[in-house]
Amino acid sequence: MNTSKISYKKPLLETPFHERTSEHCYANDWYRWAGYKVAKEYSSTELEYTSMRNTAGVIDITPMHKYDIKGEDAKKFINKLITKDITNIQSNQVAYGIWCNEDGMVIDDGTIFCFNENHFRIFCAERNLNWFSDTATGFNASVEDISPSIAALAFQGPLSCKILNLLKVENIENLKPFHFNNYNIENHNVTISRTGFSGDLGYEIWCDPSQAIDVWDSLFKFNRDYKVLAAGMNALEMVRIEAGFIQPNVDFMSAEQALRPNRMRNPYELGLGWLVNLDKEYFTGKQALIRHKEKGPEKKLVGLDIEGDKPAVGSVLYDNSKKNQAKEIGIVTAAMWSPVLKSNIAIGFVSKEHYKLGSNVYAEIYHPEELDYRKIWAECKVVKKQFFNNPRRNETPAFT
Amino acid sequence: MKKFDVIIIGGGHNGLVASSYLSKKGKKVLVIEKNENVGGLAEYAESLNCISPIIKKELGINVNNINHSNNIISLEDNQNHTILSDKNGKLSFVQTNADENDQKKFLSIINNYKLFSKTLGAFMFQKPPRVKSGKRADLFQLISMGWKIRKLGKKNMRELLRVIGLNIADDLEDNLNSNNLMGLLSHEAVLGTNLGPRSPGSILTLLYKQAINDNIFNLNKIEVAEYINQLEDCCNKNTVEIIKSSEVKKILTQNNSVTGVQLTNGEVFESKYVMSNADPKTTYLNLLGAEILDTDFIRRTKNFRNKGNVAKLELALENEININNIDKKMNGKFIYAPGIKYIEHAFNANKYNKYSENPCLEFYVNQKTLSANVYYVPYLINTNHKENEIIERCVSVLSKFIPDMKIVKQKLITPNKMEEKFNITGGHWHHGDLEIDQLLMMRPFYGSAQYSTPINGLYLCGAGTHPGGGVTGINGLNAAKKVIEDLK
Numbered sequence: 001m002n003t004s005k006i007s008y009k010k011p012l013l014e015t016p017f018h019e020r021t022s023e024h025c026y027a028n029d030w031y032r033w034a035g036y037k038v039a040k041e042y043s044s045t046e047l048e049y050t051s052m053r054n055t056a057g058v059i060d061i062t063p064m065h066k067y068d069i070k071g072e073d074a075k076k077f078i079n080k081l082i083t084k085d086i087t088n089i090q091s092n093q094v095a096y097g098i099w100c101n102e103d104g105m106v107i108d109d110g111t112i113f114c115f116n117e118n119h120f121r122i123f124c125a126e127r128n129l130n131w132f133s134d135t136a137t138g139f140n141a142s143v144e145d146i147s148p149s150i151a152a153l154a155f156q157g158p159l160s161c162k163i164l165n166l167l168k169v170e171n172i173e174n175l176k177p178f179h180f181n182n183y184n185i186e187n188h189n190v191t192i193s194r195t196g197f198s199g200d201l202g203y204e205i206w207c208d209p210s211q212a213i214d215v216w217d218s219l220f221k222f223n224r225d226y227k228v229l230a231a232g233m234n235a236l237e238m239v240r241i242e243a244g245f246i247q248p249n250v251d252f253m254s255a256e257q258a259l260r261p262n263r264m265r266n267p268y269e270l271g272l273g274w275l276v277n278l279d280k281e282y283f284t285g286k287q288a289l290i291r292h293k294e295k296g297p298e299k300k301l302v303g304l305d306i307e308g309d310k311p312a313v314g315s316v317l318y319d320n321s322k323k324n325q326a327k328e329i330g331i332v333t334a335a336m337w338s339p340v341l342k343s344n345i346a347i348g349f350v351s352k353e354h355y356k357l358g359s360n361v362y363a364e365i366y367h368p369e370e371l372d373y374r375k376i377w378a379e380c381k382v383v384k385k386q387f388f389n390n391p392r393r394n395e396t397p398a399f400t
Numbered sequence: 401m402k403k404f405d406v407i408i409i410g411g412g413h414n415g416l417v418a419s420s421y422l423s424k425k426g427k428k429v430l431v432i433e434k435n436e437n438v439g440g441l442a443e444y445a446e447s448l449n450c451i452s453p454i455i456k457k458e459l460g461i462n463v464n465n466i467n468h469s470n471n472i473i474s475l476e477d478n479q480n481h482t483i484l485s486d487k488n489g490k491l492s493f494v495q496t497n498a499d500e501n502d503q504k505k506f507l508s509i510i511n512n513y514k515l516f517s518k519t520l521g522a523f524m525f526q527k528p529p530r531v532k533s534g535k536r537a538d539l540f541q542l543i544s545m546g547w548k549i550r551k552l553g554k555k556n557m558r559e560l561l562r563v564i565g566l567n568i569a570d571d572l573e574d575n576l577n578s579n580n581l582m583g584l585l586s587h588e589a590v591l592g593t594n595l596g597p598r599s600p601g602s603i604l605t606l607l608y609k610q611a612i613n614d615n616i617f618n619l620n621k622i623e624v625a626e627y628i629n630q631l632e633d634c635c636n637k638n639t640v641e642i643i644k645s646s647e648v649k650k651i652l653t654q655n656n657s658v659t660g661v662q663l664t665n666g667e668v669f670e671s672k673y674v675m676s677n678a679d680p681k682t683t684y685l686n687l688l689g690a691e692i693l694d695t696d697f698i699r700r701t702k703n704f705r706n707k708g709n710v711a712k713l714e715l716a717l718e719n720e721i722n723i724n725n726i727d728k729k730m731n732g733k734f735i736y737a738p739g740i741k742y743i744e745h746a747f748n749a750n751k752y753n754k755y756s757e758n759p760c761l762e763f764y765v766n767q768k769t770l771s772a773n774v775y776y777v778p779y780l781i782n783t784n785h786k787e788n789e790i791i792e793r794c795v796s797v798l799s800k801f802i803p804d805m806k807i808v809k810q811k812l813i814t815p816n817k818m819e820e821k822f823n824i825t826g827g828h829w830h831h832g833d834l835e836i837d838q839l840l841m842m843r844p845f846y847g848s849a850q851y852s853t854p855i856n857g858l859y860l861c862g863a864g865t866h867p868g869g870g871v872t873g874i875n876g877l878n879a880a881k882k883v884i885e886d887l888k
Contacts, residue, residue, distance in 0.1 A: 134699050134702070137702070
């Protein structure tokens with residue numbers, strides 16, 4: 001990391017795309033992510049969201065943490081780290097995984113890129129160097145933080161493949177979901193993976209910081225016909241809620257960061273039980289997870305379809321339609337009005353008795369109206385977290 | 401492939417105690433020892449002072465006390481040495497420079513510490529309770545711990561709680577004027593730990609050591625070799641199989657349970673129960689392998705403080721040794737730690753992985769030979785000790801008190817050498833520091849206390865467990881009892 005750029009006057013780093021992102025960012029509204037400055041909103045969150053749902057949006061995700069795992073035991077290391085079994089992973093494949101501590105509580109999630117048997121790369125939102133290094137004890141595997149050496153863009157939306165096609169990125173339409181490969185965008189070597197946070201067709205583009213501006217400019221080249229927009233963190237938050245992706249330290253506290261033990265969550269509580277393979281010989285947290293599974297989760301992170309159109313941000317959930325008889329049974333962690341689904345959706349924790357799909361719970365929504373709150377008692381239906389899951393996301397060849 | 405009920409890795413004295421006990425209970429036991437002789441680190445214990453009466457009773461061991469002359473002699477550069485005599489635990493001054501007030505206060509401090517250490521001592525020989533286990537026995541033990549402290553009375557309980565986290569220098573400076581006396585007591589507090597007199601917690605270490613030894617200055621002795629011999633006999637009588645000069649390479653496991661051990665020569669022995677007399681780091685990181693342990697657990701293993709800093713110096717001189725200004729009959733334990741400042745300065749070097757310019761010494765004299773514990777000589781990583789330099793420094797200290805030193809033979813055993821010979825990571829006497837977060841139910845660390853480990857069928861029985869180092873044998877006995885309990 002080039003720390004010489006930081007001073008007390010300028011405490012945040014700029015990403016290699018900053019020259020462009022700052023031009024686009026009329027709102028001058030920045031978000032602090034891992035010591036970098038990224039745009040919260042460029043001009044209008046709704047427009048940026050719309051670009052991702054209708055054409056394509058570009059998000060600067062350079063601050064993502066990137067760790068290279070190299071060595072003879074690289075695969076064994078990954079298998080000890082994450083709860084899923086990746087024994088059969090092939091080169092150029094991407095795995096999504098979570099890692100837990102010894103109590104079976106989730107620390108973080110991330111995507112794991114397999115270059116070959118002896119070389120993996122992990123991308124995640126939180127810092128994990130310490131955890132990875134300690135996990136590597138006893139393995140012939142090195143862990144290196146290579147975050148500053150790679151610039152990254154998420155290019156998400158139904159027309160993302162079409163635009164890459166127009167840029168003559170050869171054979172991009174045949175890249176399968178959760179795979180990656182090396183490509184060429186207008187004479188720049190990049191790595192493109194078919195991964196993303198939007199629940200729709202989309203790619204993530206990884207390149208050398210020196211080529212960042214050129215790659216950025218290429219993506220906007222066909223803007224006369226296809227209105228590609230730079231999208232900020234607010235718009236990303238909207239699409240990820242619709243897609244039902246959860247975020248550490250938003251939907252749950254990372255076990256490495258939570259101060260209160262009862263704030264930590266196990267995979268079964270987060271609805272990520274499908275990522276846990278208890279048949280695997282060994283991984284951190286296995287013994288605890290066997291117990292957690294047996295016991296069943298006390299509460300669970302579920303999707304909520306809420307009546308009305310007022311977002312249930314920060315709402316408390318209750319079990320009864322009558323407020324005076326109601327008992328608290330949960331809390332909303334993320335909520336929004338979904339423009340594309342035309343419904344009022346949320347993600348939240350609901351206790352044991354009510355987390356079954358189809359149950360009814362009630363949210364008390366505090367809706368601000370001109371310096372006053374209107375309290376709404378809204379009925380919610382428990383549904384799957386994946387509100388938006390377009391078939392385009394998994395089709396190969398991709399939609400052009 | 402041979403099968404055993406229990407395999408014990410390491411024939412240190414705790415391993416021998418455990419194997420004797422288990423075989424007495426009718427178990428088929430195998431002990432694997434790396435060196436040619438069993439006994440392990442006990443070889444370096446000058447002579448034993450602290451095997452517990454419980455061991456003597458359980459194993460029918462009968463070792464007589466040898467009558468050392470019961471003197472503690474604190475040497476002073478100006479040759480005005482202080483001599484204390486100990487008669488059945490009752491201390492009195494034979495000779496000193498300190499004024500009467502100081503003498504009185506010194507004895508009263510020691511009496512106070514004795515009282516407190518008795519309170520702690522009540523838990524020394526039991527298995528420490530498991531916090532939050534929900535079991536009645538554990539809860540009862542915790543309550544009884546609290547009650548023992550409360551029973552001291554209001555004034556003494558307050559005093560105990562005041563000093564328990566305190567550094568010894570503060571307490572001594574508050575009460576005494578004589579540098580020599582302060583150095584003497586500080587010496588007992590810091591020897592064998594990674595603490596200086598001004599490090600917080602140094603009083604607790606003193607109380608703890610006193611509780612184990614039942615005496616602040618470790619004076620009632622028995623012969624080490626005799627004790628180890630009797631233990632070995634006890635093993636042989638009960639058909640324990642002991643393999644010497646063989647090293648365990650790996651503890652074998654399957655599905656989080658022990659299946660046996662493999663030797664460096666490839667030989668495999670099967671057993672569902674394995675006890676490790678090795679220190680926790682060696683057991684977990686080398687013998688078991690970090691790959692099958694949770695990352696949090698590995699963190700705690702790595703963070704276990706186990707850097708030894710005491711070296712053993714053995715000198716043989718041409719002539720019989722006479723100490724200046726000390727009557728020949730006044731033999732006993734000699735201590736050179738002439739003041740808090742001196743020890744603290746010696747400790748400063750240790751903090752930066754250097755050996756002290758001015759080492760502190762504790763030594764015994766036997767006609768022409770002298771054997772000393774020298775500190776601080778820290779365990780070094782990646783570099784070697786300049787042994788001759790260390791010996792020179794010690795000799796220059798000793799020559800202040802021993803006229804005409806003509807050395808015939810000299811031998812220095814540094815923590816690194818101890819590590820090499822006995823496979824103790826860090827070369828620490830006690831396998832790990834005796835400090836508040838590494839004691840009782842926290843020893844060696846969370847997830848591994850009460851002799852059990854995260855692996856089913858694997859147990860610890862070395863000094864890394866409660867009650868720590870010192871040749872008590874309690875570690876081995878308690879661990880063996882735990883195995884018997886789990887075997888049922």
